[in-house]
Amino acid sequence: MIYDQLIGPFVEFSFMRRALIGCLALALGATPIGVFLTLRRMSLTGDAMAHAILPGAAVGYLVAGLSLGAMTLGGIVAGLTVAILAGLVARTTIAREDASLAAFYLISLAAGVLIVSMRGSNVDLLHVLFGTVLALNDDAIRLIAGIATVTVVLLTVFYRPLVMECVDPGFLRSVSRLSPVAHYGFLVLAVLNLVGGFHALGTLMAVGIMILPAAAARFWVQNVGGLIIVGSVSAFLCSATGLLLSYHINLPSGPAIILTAGLFYVVSLAIGVYSAPMARLRSTRHLEA
Amino acid sequence: MLTRRSFIISAIVLAATLIAPGLRAAELPKVVASFSILGDIVHEVGGNRIAITTLVGPDGDAHVYQPTPADARAVADARLVVVNGLGFEGWLDRLVSAAGYKGSIAVATEGLSAIKSEEDEDHDGDHAKADDDEDHEHHRHGEFDPHAWQSIANVRIYVANIVKALTSMDPVGAKTYESNAARYLAELDALDNEIRSAIATLPRDRRKVVTSHDAFGYFAHEYGIEFLAPVGMSTESEASAGDVAKLIRQIKNDHIYAVFVENISDRRLLDQIAKETDANIGGTLYSDALSSSDGPANTYLKMMRHNYRTLTGALNIM
Numbered sequence: 200m201i202y203d204q205l206i207g208p209f210v211e212f213s214f215m216r217r218a219l220i221g222c223l224a225l226a227l228g229a230t231p232i233g234v235f236l237t238l239r240r241m242s243l244t245g246d247a248m249a250h251a252i253l254p255g256a257a258v259g260y261l262v263a264g265l266s267l268g269a270m271t272l273g274g275i276v277a278g279l280t281v282a283i284l285a286g287l288v289a290r291t292t293i294a295r296e297d298a299s300l301a302a303f304y305l306i307s308l309a310a311g312v313l314i315v316s317m318r319g320s321n322v323d324l325l326h327v328l329f330g331t332v333l334a335l336n337d338d339a340i341r342l343i344a345g346i347a348t349v350t351v352v353l354l355t356v357f358y359r360p361l362v363m364e365c366v367d368p369g370f371l372r373s374v375s376r377l378s379p380v381a382h383y384g385f386l387v388l389a390v391l392n393l394v395g396g397f398h399a400l401g402t403l404m405a406v407g408i409m410i411l412p413a414a415a416a417r418f419w420v421q422n423v424g425g426l427i428i429v430g431s432v433s434a435f436l437c438s439a440t441g442l443l444l445s446y447h448i449n450l451p452s453g454p455a456i457i458l459t460a461g462l463f464y465v466v467s468l469a470i471g472v473y474s475a476p477m478a479r480l481r482s483t484r485h486l487e488a
Numbered sequence: 489m490l491t492r493r494s495f496i497i498s499a500i501v502l503a504a505t506l507i508a509p510g511l512r513a514a515e516l517p518k519v520v521a522s523f524s525i526l527g528d529i530v531h532e533v534g535g536n537r538i539a540i541t542t543l544v545g546p547d548g549d550a551h552v553y554q555p556t557p558a559d560a561r562a563v564a565d566a567r568l569v570v571v572n573g574l575g576f577e578g579w580l581d582r583l584v585s586a587a588g589y590k591g592s593i594a595v596a597t598e599g600l601s602a603i604k605s606e607e608d609e610d611h612d613g614d615h616a617k618a619d620d621d622e623d624h625e626h627h628r629h630g631e632f633d634p635h636a637w638q639s640i641a642n643v644r645i646y647v648a649n650i651v652k653a654l655t656s657m658d659p660v661g662a663k664t665y666e667s668n669a670a671r672y673l674a675e676l677d678a679l680d681n682e683i684r685s686a687i688a689t690l691p692r693d694r695r696k697v698v699t700s701h702d703a704f705g706y707f708a709h710e711y712g713i714e715f716l717a718p719v720g721m722s723t724e725s726e727a728s729a730g731d732v733a734k735l736i737r738q739i740k741n742d743h744i745y746a747v748f749v750e751n752i753s754d755r756r757l758l759d760q761i762a763k764e765t766d767a768n769i770g771g772t773l774y775s776d777a778l779s780s781s782d783g784p785a786n787t788y789l790k791m792m793r794h795n796y797r798t799l800t801g802a803l804n805i806m
Contacts, residue, residue: 212733213764265756316554333732334756336763442729451726 208446214333215442218452221335221343221399222438225408228347229392230434231354231427233409235385237417238365238426242410243297247304249393249406251281253311256397261314267338271394278390281307311402330401332442332452339398346395350388357381362423404457408434411460418471437463515539517658520566522577523550524778525637526596526646528788530570532672533650537661541566546780550576555583563587568657570650573597576634594653596646602632603705635703635776639710640680640792647673679789683796687711694803696742698735698767700750700758703775713799716744718757727757739765746770746802770802 209215236245255277259269281303288299335343354361360381363371372378396405412434416426441456468474516539521527527542534540541562544550550572563569564587571577573595584593636642651669655662687695696714704715718727718735738744739761747767749755762769773795774785785791 208729208733212736214732214736214760215729217760218729331756333727333729334760336756336759445729446733447730449728449730451728453726455728 204447205443208443215446217335217340218332218399218442219439221332221340222408222442222456223435224340224343224347225392225396225399226412226431226434226438228343228350229396229405229409230412230430232350232385232389232392233411233413234416234423234426234430235361235365236389237410237413238423242414244300245389245393245409246406247285247300248278248282248390249397249402250304250311251307252278252390252393252397253402254307254314255280255311256394256402257311257314261317267342267398271342271398274394274397275390277307278393279387282386282390330397330399330404330453332399332456333445335399343395343399346391350392353384353388357384361385365423400453400456404453407457407460408438411457411464412437415460415464415467415471418467418474421473433463434460517567518562518565519568519570519654519657520562522569522571522580523553523776524548525776525788525791526570526572528778529596529637529643529646529672530650530654532788533647533665533669534654535664535668537658537664538654544777546778546783546786548777550776551578553577553579555579559583560587563589567591568594568653570594570596570653572634572636574602574632574634574636592653592657594649596649597634597636597642598645598649600636600642600645602634602636603709605631605633633702633705636706637788638704638707638775640676640683641710642706643676643788644673647676675789679792683711683792686796686800687713690800690803696744697746697748697770697799697803698739698744698758698761699748699773699775700755701775703750704773707795711796718761732757732761736761736765739767748773748798748802750775768802771798773798 209219233242233245236242252274255273255275256270257273258277259266259271259273262273263269281300285296285300285303288294288303292299294302357377357380360371360375360377363375364378364381364385368378368382371381392409393405396408399405400408413426413430415433416429419429420426437460438456441459442452444450444459445452445455469476471477516537519530519534519538519540521530521540521542523544524542524546527540530538531540543555543559543562544553560583563583566589568591569584569589571580571593574597637646647669651665654665690713695712696716698716700717702715702717704713707713708715716735716738718731739747745765745767747758747762747765748770749758749772758769761767774791778787778791779785785794
């Protein structure tokens with residue numbers, strides 16, 4: 200019976216399997232990026248960048264319709280442009296980083312909506328915003344899996360500078376020339392994963408699969424490696440659960456996945472090992488003279 | 489050279505150009521139709537006695553349409569607004585009040601017996617479902633299926649309502665509207681017969697079709713072809729895995745091997761369904777909007793003709 204409910208749908212339907220594979224790739228690629236984003240206090244930056252890729256994808260859509268290559272390329276260009284511009288503006292003008300990023304992402308979002316509205320009917324806009332995890336074709340899966348592979352490899356290679364960058368960027372700058380490589384390379388990876396997630400879950404929710412499991416993992420482990428592992432595993436399990444909910448009780452698939460991740464976050468907040476209630480329940484040793 | 493004379497002359501010319509529009513002979517009354525199919529029907533009845541503007545153009549989706557300021561201007565200038573009704577244009581009330589339009593709104597579906605929003609699969613009643621122990625009520629956009637124009641019998645009611653509305657706006661043209669309507673009704677009758685005889689050539693067990701959203705309820709009801717879809721009555725809703733799974737199971741069980749893409753929907757989901765069930769994409773159907781002017785369905789008559797030919801063409805080969 201359990202088999203029927205949990206495994207059955209995936210055995211029976213190819214589109215369920217493909218959705219699951221897409222989510223697995225995202226869990227392996229995007230969630231570790233999300234871990235680093237949360238450690239570097241750049242979670243909202245990640246959100247802003249997700250919206251910034253919209254006009255690039257929209258231009259790609261305008262040029263070539265719902266073409267994977269065009270929208271991906273457009274999204275990457277737009278995401279990187281906004282990331283670099285925001286940093287540049289923050290460094291050279293009186294604007295702070297958060298304000299300049301907010302300005303650019305709002306401009307991008309409006310531009311993106313405008314561009315999509317110019318070409319297609321509004322149905323297409325809705326699908327661009329919300330994605331179609333149930334309709335991942337071979338090319339889309341190859342893209343997402345490719346991005347995940349590249350991410351895993353690069354994160355492994357640049358693990359130490361990245362962690363150092365999160366913890367003490369000044370120190371890293373002083374002892375190594377890898378600092379700018381780590382910083383900008385990380386941004387490139389973030390944009391790539393957002394673009395990948397965008398095809399499956401859409402603009403609004405791609406960043407959800409990046410940030411939510413990573414934020415929730417913080418309440419269960421305290422070391423970076425652990426965060427990555429718990430984050431990826433929980434992202435995958437939340438995706439599978441979301442897909443099963445969509446299957447059994449007819450919820451739309453994208454929101455079901457993200458809301459499951461959200462529920463996991465709330466639960467972690469309440470009863471995670473390092474959550475506030477749990478910390479109180481653990482006996483603490485008082486300082487004794 | 490700015491002399492007094494040149495100044496006076498240019499002032500007169502400027503005044504003339506400003507006043508001239510007001511002196512122009514009476515223009516054609518402006519009529520606004522909510523979407524392309526309705527616009528075409530109103531144009532057929534009104535002929536060249538009216539100047540018609542359509543809000544949701546070809547290949548546009550009226551379920552999720554966002555009106556623009558140009559639309560508000562068109563509505564404000566209009567003498568008559570014609571809408572479909574039955575909850576099709578959810579955005580219209582706000583547009584009308586925003587434009588400050590105080591004229592009459594003609595509802596084309598008035599007096600029509602509408603089909604209620606319900607699961608399409610329950611239509612014929614003899615449809616055996618393998619393991620359907622849960623009958624899900626999908627969220628519908630309104631209580632009734634708004635796509636009434638898919639049945640030509642209903643379009644006769646549309647024409648009657650439009651004639652009434654145009655006549656009350658412009659009583660002088662009553663005769664013209666009547667004769668235009670009579671001519672159009674004759675064409676509609678001919679098309680209706682065409683469709684019925686074409687479908688009669690299909691074997692009974694081949695009259696099932698899959699498309700993107702539940703837009704063909706009236707067509708199914710009138711002409712006896714069963715339509716199945718993963719998304720419900722309005723394109724606003726997103727498909728759930730359960731809906732897609734149910735549809736795939738049904739396609740496999742009922743041996744439906746033709747799937748039809750709609751001109752207003754995202755075809756990726758349909759492609760995925762087609763791939764999983766080995767079904768063929770049988771062609772494009774026009775459900776909620778006409779095609780662009782260089783497309784195969786740029787008038788209502790051509791749209792219905794294209795649709796039935798695409799359907800019977802694919803189903804005959806199967």
